[in-house]
Amino acid sequence: MSVKAPMIQPTRRGALAGGLALSGALLGAATGTDGVGAAPLAGAAGTSSLCRAVTIRADQDAGPNSGFWCATGFSPAELLFLPEMRQTLSFLGSLPGDTRPFVRIHYLLNLVTGMRTATGVAYDWSLLDEALDTLVERGLRPMFELMGNPSNLFTDFDELGQVKSWRDLVTALAARYAARFGRNEVTAWLFETWNEPDLPFWSWGEPGLANYYDACRAGLDAVDPALRLGGPATARTLSSTFRAFLAHCDAGTNILTGAAGGRLDFISVHEKGVRESAEDLTPRPLRMIARELQAVDYVRAHHPRFADLPFVNDEADPQLGWDTPHTWRARPTYAALIAKIADQHRRHLSEARRVDARVVNDNGFLGRWGHRTLFAYFGPRTFPGGQAGHRTDLAAVKATRQASAEPFALVKKPALAVLELMGLLGPRLCSVASDPPLAPDHDGVGMMATTWPGAGEGLSRIAVLVYGSPDRIWSSGEKCLRVGFEGLAPGDYAVAAFRLDDAHGCAFDLWDDWEAPDQLDADQFAALRAAQEAGLLGAVEHVRLESGGSLVREVVVPLPSVTLLLAERRSARLAGAPTNVTAARQPGPSPREDVLLTWRPDPSDRVQLFDVLFGPSAAGPFERVNPVPLLSAAFLHARAPGGGVYHIEARHLDGPPSRSGPLAF
Known part of the structure; x- marks a missing residue:
């Protein structure tokens, strides 16, 4: 018997700390709505004595914000053929912002089969073609691990003939996909060595790894020297494999050319916040960073030629082990940890040590x-527990592709919603000062403040990500910040805030209230999807800022939570109409018909919110079917069976919408 969904109510914490001081989404400017004669932050009217004063200087540039966290990964490559993964990737490829996410996948080359002939090896690329099409068509880029063994042809990387054969395989791969997707696309990818060669996933020892790398490098260079290759993606801090790999790339003898040393485009490692455990251990990202810095210091001391290379932790997760269940991964705790880990890398590596740092949450x-x-995921499938015991079964892969899809449903977690909020950050960081100083490594409250350069009119938009993420995942309570924005160009602004906390963007709590049913009805899925989106806190405000004025807001920060503060100069220019609207039926678990809609937003340097309109025919009437404004360019519509017509509307924080052309589906 199914349990009917109750009306969505805020949690107890949400009722007590709804996210902002008093009843509004944000307190008004300390000087009224015009920003004239702003009082000092410490003495402004209405300030709580417990609030920490923060001043953000939008006109003081603090360097680029490269979106270095916009990546994810999973294993194994066979998941790319499942509709569940394709739906997941459709949402990932629809995140806001200009950065195209990277996706790092194990065992891609196991999708290739090969047969030795008198003239070499003949390869069948068809499955890998389809797998990569799945990524590129969704606006995603591979972080392409050259991992896998086509038809188990390769048995000895100490044998020169097999090393040359691997080089030829990589050459054929690079040439094929440069032709399939274009040079500009493939040179934007990252190629990487075999995953974690200091663990038993690699069978040919450290000399074999050096030979394998030489073959990979030569194979890519034969097609285009602009193709980027790095590694070693080792799992153990300063393992002998890590040291031997760097020594070989720096000054070792290349097995193919006899030359000393070679080219390396980035250095990658895997460091986690805490070891794998069935218990809810305390994630300690600072220990992760300390181990990363050991690697950075080792490179600078022993291989200064590589000191300025990008340094990538491409499995920078709070806890080792993706498949050991931890409830905090379903809640805003994980979203706040993702934000904090990105910010800690910015502060401790990029700024303090001048490291070109990148991170991948392998989620x-x-x-x-x-x-x-x-x-x-809601459905009958079980998924591989990890790569340790993985063996690719291509017959099973092909059978799965030919079988009828299993009905399923996906509900967004805060881990994805926080990537939406981070996607709305600007391309430049700006100055932040506070009294007393922010101490995110102590109390878990930190921020990243970003701007967009205005077109000859000064800085006209600011986005600030505020996270509350104490290391101890069972921590609770709240902090208060009194945020003053200075250095913005004068004019009329739209001001808004989005929030992830217990009461916003946390569908798990609703499911928990129903006592965790395995089978849900259509109304319950609708309730979960209404609860899954980052919440817009109150109405968008309209504020006039005079020359030299400040915009001041007092923000309550629940622990844990993520808040995005936005102030954007109002404009008469409408949002551009979305294009390339597509629809595809999904095998849903309820009597309703699931339709996945995606679209391409008009290029813009302003925030865009989307609504999905649906009607019985081109003549309408149309109604909005998304429960809250959307930040991403994707939406799953669970509708009564039968066709209809869709429009997608886009709007800025203020102003009327622009509507796409109709899509009959």
């Missing part, structure tokens, strides 16, 4: 609420 798997995933 692209398919799984349920407690797994390290972007969605909670």
